């Protein structure tokens with residue numbers, strides 16, 4: 142740290158992304174990316190013509206992209222915000238709607254680590270709400286109308302989902318607060334709350350192309366909500382980075398929506414692979430949560446969480462381990478192809494066998 146840094150940021154603890162190793166080829170099951178490539182339409186969309194126009198700024202209103210997203214979800218362009226990854230939208234949410242006075246925020250104590258980082262970044266008053274012992278969310282804890290609410294649905298890293306009805310009851314109970322539902326993983330079998338944004342002006346649903354749409358490398362996220370909430374986000378965007386979607390990502394984003402069926406089919410495969418892998422893990426003595434996401438959250442009395450993570454890594458399989466005390470015995474395992482899952486299971490069997498000797 143230099144001695145010039147703004148004193149507000151001296152104690153800030155930045156988010157630690159999952160490992161993105163460059164040293165060797167792992168079976169990479171640690172950052173919830175899709176194992177499938179982008180659709181054929183996306184590959185075609187980024188052509189020489191688009192590349193040759195990189196000297197020109199992209200459309201700051203992102204009209205074509207917003208219209209494609211609006212069409213898919215049955216909303217209007219004014220209800221859609223797009224950004225450079227959904228992390229950026231979370232950033233804008235905290236910047237726009239949370240502060241240390243009248244606008245505190247609460248979120249589950251076990252959830253996506255970035256919520257706390259943004260809360261700290263903007264010196265927001267925040268409360269971390271404990272989960273039940275089975276890692277599920279007690280919705281009544283969010284009924285107070287006393288703070289903005291941020292919930293990942295399905296939650297991360299547990300994969301446990303709320304129903305649309307449960308989300309609605311939270312939104313309804315907080316008429317004077319903004320409720321942000323982070324649907325990064327919703328396409329793998331949970332219920333989306335996007336439709337509720339037509340009925341409630343205090344609900345913002347945030348989605349990403351990074352998981353179900355195989356575009357983590359393109360950095361594209363979107364939010365759907367009441368037009369005034371969206372206008373607030375636009376205000377922040379135009380006050381920070383008006384050209385936040387680059388030209389190539391813009392055309393890729395439009396093409397991916399046109400190829401929606403391809404992604405829906407991929408999500409089905411991931412769901413099947415998740416159920417298969419969970420069954421196999423249970424046979425090996427693991428406990429798993431009821432995940433509706435593209436990852437499995439698992440632990441076992443036969444092998445410690447960190448130990449399993451390290452031993453899998455030695456064998457070329459990368460999973461995500463968190464050191465927080467309440468989840469340190471677990472690993473979060475991205476669901477990949479059937480072949481990747483079989484390698485994972487094979488390595489886990491080897492590790493368990495080694496421990497028996």
Ligand SMILES: *Cc1c(COP(=O)(O)O)cnc(C)c1O
Pocket residue numbers: 173225226227228229253293297323325348349350351357360361362
């Ligand atoms: C992956 C993830 C994001 C971030 O997605 P990007 O669009 O890649 O920035 C946001 N929220 C949750 C819960 C995630 O898991």
